[in-house]
Amino acid sequence: MAHTIEPASSGRAKCRGCGQVIAKGELRFGERLPNPFSDDSDMTLWFHPQCAAYKRPESLAEVLEGSGVDDEAALTVIIDFGIQHRRTPRINGIRRSPSARALCRSCKEPIVKDDWRIPLVIFDDGMFNASGYTHLSCVLEFFETRDILERIRHFETEPLSDEDLAEISDQLN
Ligand SMILES: [Zn+2]
Ligand SMILES: [Zn+2]
Structure with a gap:
């Protein structure tokens, strides 16, 4: 399944990037990866979009454009920087x-x-x-x-x- 950007359905999920809660209704980035504990299911890791721009730039870049996140231009700058400076x-x-x-x-x-x-x-x-x-x-x-x-x-x-x-x-x- 493709990565996603969608409003948080609860205020319980924590961002994998910073460890803080993602507020209910806030747009969040979901990185979908194969579940290491199961052959035929995916898992979704949730992030604040800004935390994903810093820590998972390539993955966020796949779905950011036109996603409705307000600071898309600023996030794109962070993404490009992280891809150029790989560490x-x-x-x-x-x-x-x-x-x-x-x-x-x-x-x-x-x-x-x-x-x-x-x-x-x-x-x-x-x-x-x-x-x-x-x-x-x-x-x-x-x-x-x-x-x-x-x-x-x-x-x-x-x-x-x-x-x-x-x-x-x-x-x-
Ligand atoms: Zn975060
Ligand atoms: Zn040193």
Whole structure:
């Protein structure tokens, strides 16, 4: 079955991209995939359209045009960017490193405690799996762009203070 964009029939489904509830009546994107637990059925993963534009750009692009989502033009820009910069859909926010145990996926050096790190996820078999971290200072090397601030902010799990944001923007520029 093809992917779909349709109003949420209840307010219970959570977005696979950000983990937040999709409000009843809001347009949501449904990515249809073969069900790994059954040979002859599909499963549908629901997303806010904006979260899908960031994390599942190719799939959303298949059904976005003329779907009635209000910010179609803005979402198309996000989709094209993610397709051009193939690793950016893996970005899942930003956190200060709680320890010095993780190695950066880009430079392979440890990410020291309290340094900013970008969590990565890889979509596989209908799930996003944690796939390590990169230094904020390795962003250009790893993602081939520094233009990721909005994407980081979209998936931030704790609100960033103005000071944090200034520090992050500084390191990205
Ligand atoms: Zn979402
Ligand atoms: Zn690094």
